[in-house]
Amino acid sequence: MEKGDDKQTTNIVRKALASRVPPLDILERGLVPGIQALGKLFKDGQVYLPEILISCRAMDRGVEELKPYLAGTDIHNKGTVVLGTVEGDLHDIGKKLVRLMLECNGFRVEDLGVDVSADSFVSAAHKHSANIVGMSTLLTITMPYMSKVINALEQAGLRHEVKIMIGGAPITREFADDVAAEGFAEDCVSAVDEATRLMKL
């Protein structure tokens, strides 16, 4: 899976199932460590986004094989993330990669899309009992909207229920501190680390 070979991943999962390896073990001791290893390689500069994409696709194919055997098992049990690009910004790809990596690493992600209003973030956080609200923007002009979302969560009485994680081209740790966001991620792999850290807070 680390090589992004979806056919090989599918075959190995099938073989493991045929050998009566418990499906949850195949997932948690096979596929998930594979994607985690890939994350480390990304951080070390040994793989890049195309390799992340094809490996996530391979994992997805492996999970498809497992699904019939995992009925009733919550495979996205690490936490729930409500994710969106903030109002006024239509950029999609960075957020999409974050979603992909979070899902591969066991998070449930509710992707609200782009141009997402503060009200929509609040309703989704409430509806899905979110642990984390993740916001992205590529534009300096829409950065202040992140504060607006945080204020709206505060007003809705949800601020203590959720952690905030932000990212995007102009966003820095300093800005995250300024708007009192607990989490900041520079890329899709560090978003997984950050979400994992936030779940422990």
Next chain:
Amino acid sequence: MGISNRERFLAICRFERPGDLCLLTPYINDFWPETLELWVKQGAPEEILDSRFRRAYFQFDHIRILREIKLGIYSDRKLDICGAAYVYEIPPIVPPYQPRLISEDEHTITLINEGGQKVRVFKDSPQKMPMFLDHPVKDRASWEEYKKRLDPDTPERWPSDWDAYVQKMNSRDEPTMLNVGSFFGFLREWMGLESLLYMFYDDPNLIEEMMDQICYLETESIKRVVKDVRVDSAMFWEDMAFKTGPLISPDMFRKFMMPRYRQVTDMLRSSGVDVIFVDSDGNLNELIPLWIECGINSFWPLECAAANDAVALRKKFGRNIILGGNIDKRALLKGKNAIRQEIMSKVPLLLESGGYFPSVDHFVPPDVTWENYRYFINNLREVAGLSKLPE
């Protein structure tokens, strides 16, 4: 007799004019349209919307982009979206697609643009980066169709009266710049980023074929241009990095892009064009050494938010590279102290070392005020020992 703009530009590129402040425009010192509209509301003269006025007002140096030759990204017709302009900078397809409306809701319009992309744009600010919903190249069959628009021999790619155009361009005392395309950036425009990144693994031969066609288009066209037109510089456009690094690995870059870049830069250099820019957003630290190997020597905009550091690059590569930008646009949002601090932390050293064209690290966004921008320009002028702009 004073030095011409062209001589000045070339002398700066050759590191012969340390300390000389040359604010090039368009492209390098440029603005979002919304920024200029807001400035008028903030007290700027209404003529600031006009590029010629702006050039004179800020005492910018004009670089003449040979945009009539449709080789790189170029702005074509403005599409009217509810009274505001949407401009698609077309990758070099001739003819462009016929734009058409697909649907609209309260805030947005979905349309097919002149590049054949299905995009969603805001009604009140259509010039903002759109949301890309679909792209014209999906597989080999759609590529074969699309490729027909990438023929160097299509007459509409060229100015209709070539001799008159040549004479006009060669008689100017401004430097000229030829857009020479893009290998990664064009493919992303045609396929979408996600599909492109998968395609590097799923059908690498198709990627090679697409890049070969670009290489053919560019080299054939450059041959014709340099035979007649005095070209002072060239510009690739890639946008192939994000906040922490390149979108593809250095190995992929070497395999797919490097040999083709070489063909283009060898042709440019053998024709005397040795100032070759690349415009790419994102963190370029891994890419710059690769681009240098490809024969590219000039870099813009060097975004600060993506950890690009022009001072460090100057120390590392010395006079082997020409730099543009790298003044943090976010400092211009913060106020005068931050602007001053940002300028003083890098511009004196970069100007003195030469080979540097100062500008904000991308187009000036709408949240930069008129007052702050004027303060920014006046500070740059002060560093260079020039008087303030007239009130």
